[in-house]
Amino acid sequence: MRELILLRHAHAEPVAPGQSDAERPLSVRGHAEADAAAQWLKAHDLRPTRVLCSPSKRTRETLERALEVLGYTDVRYEPRIYEALPGTLMAVLDEHAEVDRVLMVGHNPGFEQTAALLHSGQSGDFRGMPTGGIAVLSLPPGAALEPGIGTLTQFWWP
DSSP, X not given: OEEEEEEEOOOBOOOOTTOOGGGOOBOHHHHHHHHHHHHHHHHTTOOOSEEEEOSSHHHHHHHHHHHHHHOOOEEEEOGGGTTOOHHHHHHHHXXXXXXXXXXXXXXXXXXXXXXXXXHHSOTTSOXXXXXXXXXXXXXXXXXXXXXXXXXXXXXXXX
């Protein structure tokens, strides 16, 4: 089996005047959420083989805090993750089907919809992946991603 770990970015500051959404940094609460997520991943021995991360500031900061705890690995910044729908996220993941454990760091609503779609085949089955939340899915090795192909094995939030 291979594993997919979806980590929603931690809580971010609101958009400041003249700032783009992509440049929003983590808030104080977000730093605590990212640290808690990192500790949870470490406690469950979920060190990724490869990381795919949205290039937004809040996802990069969430990832950096996680990697400080988990240790550094193969990190790739993927612009298609930012504001992506499940079809796009699954297409990106299909490009890394050879990797046994992928950590993807990104955004809602795409992440909660993708977790639901992979697990149950319905993107609207589950609602609510809080900031800093983690969904772990077990997937068949090498298989193309499609609705209902995965099993949600763990779900956690700070």
